[in-house]
Amino acid sequence: MTRISSFGQSSLLLQNTMRNQERLFTVQQQISTGKKANDFQSLGPDIQQALSARQARSSVESFRSTVQNVQRSVDVYDAQLTSIVDAARELQSTLVSTVGQGDAQGFTPFIEQTFGLVSSALNTKLNGSYIFGGAKTDQSPLTVTNLSDLVPLVSPQDAFANDGAKKQALVAEGVTLEFGQVADDVALELMASFKRIAEFNAGPDGPLDGQLTAAQEDFLIREMAQIDQAVDQAQSAQTRNGLVAGRLATVDEQHADAEVFFEQFVSDVEDVNLAEAITRLNQDQVALEASFQAIGTLSRLSLLNFL
Numbered sequence: 001m002t003r004i005s006s007f008g009q010s011s012l013l014l015q016n017t018m019r020n021q022e023r024l025f026t027v028q029q030q031i032s033t034g035k036k037a038n039d040f041q042s043l044g045p046d047i048q049q050a051l052s053a054r055q056a057r058s059s060v061e062s063f064r065s066t067v068q069n070v071q072r073s074v075d076v077y078d079a080q081l082t083s084i085v086d087a088a089r090e091l092q093s094t095l096v097s098t099v100g101q102g103d104a105q106g107f108t109p110f111i112e113q114t115f116g117l118v119s120s121a122l123n124t125k126l127n128g129s130y131i132f133g134g135a136k137t138d139q140s141p142l143t144v145t146n147l148s149d150l151v152p153l154v155s156p157q158d159a160f161a162n163d164g165a166k167k168q169a170l171v172a173e174g175v176t177l178e179f180g181q182v183a184d185d186v187a188l189e190l191m192a193s194f195k196r197i198a199e200f201n202a203g204p205d206g207p208l209d210g211q212l213t214a215a216q217e218d219f220l221i222r223e224m225a226q227i228d229q230a231v232d233q234a235q236s237a238q239t240r241n242g243l244v245a246g247r248l249a250t251v252d253e254q255h256a257d258a259e260v261f262f263e264q265f266v267s268d269v270e271d272v273n274l275a276e277a278i279t280r281l282n283q284d285q286v287a288l289e290a291s292f293q294a295i296g297t298l299s300r301l302s303l304l305n306f307l
Contacts, residue, residue: 049265057262063172064255067248070169070179074245076131077181080121081238087114087121088190088231095224099217104208108201111208115147115194122183132183135165141183142191147198156192160184171251179244186237189230196223 091114098104122132122142129137141162144150153159160183167180184191201207205215212220 053262053265057259059173060255060259060262063170064252064259066169067171067252067255070171070177071245071248071252073126073131073167074179074241074248076124076126077179077241078238078245080124080131081181081186081234081241083121084118084187084190085231085234085238087117088227088234090114091190091193092224092227092231095220095227098208098212099220099224102212102217103210104212104216104220105210107208111194111197112147118187118190118194119145122187130162132162132181132186134163134167134180134182136161136163142187147194148202150191150195150198151202153195156188156195157184159191159195160188171248172255175251177244177247177251179241179248181237181241186234187230189226189233193223193227193230196226 091111094107094110098107119142123140124131130139130141131137133139133141139161141160143161144153144159150156150159162183164182165180166178166182168176168178171177197208200216200219205213205219208216208220
């Protein structure tokens with residue numbers, strides 16, 4: 001005996017249609033957002049991997065931000081250290097030429113100008129803080145403002161107010177990089193040379209101007225032998241800063257590689273494959289249309305067709 005049941009068929013078709021609609025809605029959301037799910041809970045077993053990768057990526061981004069901030073400081077140090085090294089070399093060259101010519105015409109104004117350049121460099125500020133001051137960022141690391149201010153000092157060290165605390169930064173997990181420079185580590189010998197010249201100018205054999213006397217020539221020759229230490233000290237500081245810059249570049253490159261890796265990892269876990277999603281969308285649309293057609297056909301069935 002043949003049985004006809006439209007109610008059971010309709011219920012089954014409606015359930016399939018609803019499932020097709022749900023799949024279609026999910027795929028449409030994935031395509032519009034680019035994500036597999038709208039929340040972590042929906043990722044299922046991949047949730048822990050997603051959270052760990054996000055945390056690692058955030059840590060790398062934080063380190064990169066620190067590296068960039070330190071790099072800005074290192075760049076400022078480089079500019080000022082270059083100025084100080086150039087000033088020391090210029091002083092060295094001027095001493096040689098003055099002794100060679102036996103004439104100190106314009107020597108004292110040159111020394112005063114050179115001192116001003118060095119003083120300005122050592123008292124450089126970045127974001128309102130003195131970069132060569134160590135921990136004393138609110139106080140000028142060089143306390144003298146004129147060449148003559150050096151004369152009454154007991155020693156050239158008295159011209160400096162910085163401490164020995166050099167700036168450090170955590171640039172990677174477990175990696176602390178010292179990048180700070182302090183004024184007396186950079187220019188103590190140079191300031192000592194300035195002080196000796198200022199004292200000589202203020203003494204009975206000064207000032208150094210015009211044709212050199214025997215005493216003036218002897219003094220400048222002695223100073224020529226000592227100025228090398230000032231140049232070497234300033235150049236050593238510049239070299240240290242260059243090594244820090246190189247280390248920062250290496251660390252930042254490593255962070256950049258790690259950032260790309262974690263970004264891809266997070267994308268693999270969370271992001272949807274658009275090509276696959278579009279394919280599923282087309283399939284689900286076809287299935288949904290077929291479901292609607294089946295429901296429409298079923299709704300037109302009548303027992304008269306079987307009588």
